[in-house]
Amino acid sequence: MPELPEVEVTRLSFADRIAGARIVSVRMGKPLRWPLGCDPALLAGRTVQAVRRRGKYLLLDLDAGLILVHLGMSGSLAFADHLPEPGAHDHFDMVTSRGALRLNDPRRFGAVVFAPAQDAPQAVKLLGGLGVEPLSDQFDAAAFHAALKRRNAPIKQVLLAGDVVVGVGNIYASEALFIAGIRPTMPASRISRPRAVRLRAAVRDVLARAVQKGGSTLRDFSNAHGQAGYFQLEAMVYDRAGEPCRQCAAPIRMIRQGQRATYYCAHCQKP
DNA sequence: AAAAGCCCCTGGATGC
DNA sequence: TGCATCCAGGGGCTTT
Structure with missing residues (x-):
């Protein structure tokens, strides 16, 4: 479902609010396209510094490492002060000091992947072959x-x-x-x-x-x-x-x- | 290297 | 109402 506009609209709708937030806890639901790649508990205490977009990926920059989020065909993110109890299709919840981020994805083609660094194998594999950003000056x-x-x-x-x-x-x-x-x-x-x-x-x-x-x-x-x-x-x-x-x-x-x-x-x- | 197919998964719409 | 079939904003992986 989500193409660049939907991913960018999603980013714009919560990037400012989550920037600077400290991660309190992370909960995973059913398996998504790929495993998170680390113990969710390991993310607690880190800070979300910014939210960028590369293609249809959202990149949550942490003070150490980054989290790649892809919405697949049916994914959407919610960011709110408080979220209700997770439903059957809520497969990623991240409670932070500034609100809670939740991925709802019925078809589970989406993904949430932790990479310890920009040049970590996970990040390179997923982002390495991507073409130019269409809205940038690089699109010559x-x-x-x-x-x-x-x-x-x-x-x-x-x-x-x-x-x-x-x-x-x-x-x-x-x-x-x-x-x-x-x-x-x-x-x-x-x-x-x-x-x-x-x-x-x-x-x-x-x-x-x-x-x-x-x-x-x-x-x-x-x-x-x-x-x-x-x-x-x-x-x-x-x-x-x-x-x-x-x-x-x-x-x-x-x-x-x-x-x-x-x-x-x-x-x-x-x- | 490039191109074509095959899957992953769930739910809604349609047809019998 | 019930059940089968088809279709859906993506994209990595395998096979030609």
Whole structure:
């Protein structure tokens, strides 16, 4: 579920409040994608200094080490002064001096991993192969075009893979390609320079606007205060199969690429 | 190296 | 109402 906008909205909703907090206790529920990697009791007494984001990972910087949090498909974080008794899908609770952080994740594709340092094997393995941050100045048009030239897979799947540019998931890949007017099935290597420039701008535009709208809430996403997002109401193609294109009224098409649904307008998006 | 498939897991929607 | 089937914001791992 959560793509870059949802993860960033989550980060913004509690980063300031947790910064400087001392960890009182940590409780783990059912197993997540990977084990925590240390005894939870070992985290008590440490301080959460800041919350950063890298791709779809949240990084809680401690005074010693860091905690990587991934929301998977169905995860969401809550941060409150007091949390109710943990429910069946609450798999990580961290009580701090400034409030309690909780991960709720029904499908358990998410993860909470402790790494003793930035360059610890756990962190390197998970973050090492990630592409450039799309909203940063590092997302250079010429380099983006050059990277696409090296890939023959369909552009939609290259965006999703995350090794060229991070944070673009299934909703925003379809949306960005619509904005750029590019057919999702087009081999990345055949995208011209001007179209790569447009795609770069479209990715930045759609992600930034989604953050502004609080992300997309399709079924259960909410920020750390339980507030839903509204970007799904502005989607041009995602989940709109058969409905009229908002630009030309042609019916939106749905295809499957790598077991994931892709939505596009055959009239507005050229091969 | 790159690409394509396969899973991990639960719950909601749909169909008979 | 009950049960089977399909589908879902991700991504690491294995196989071609």
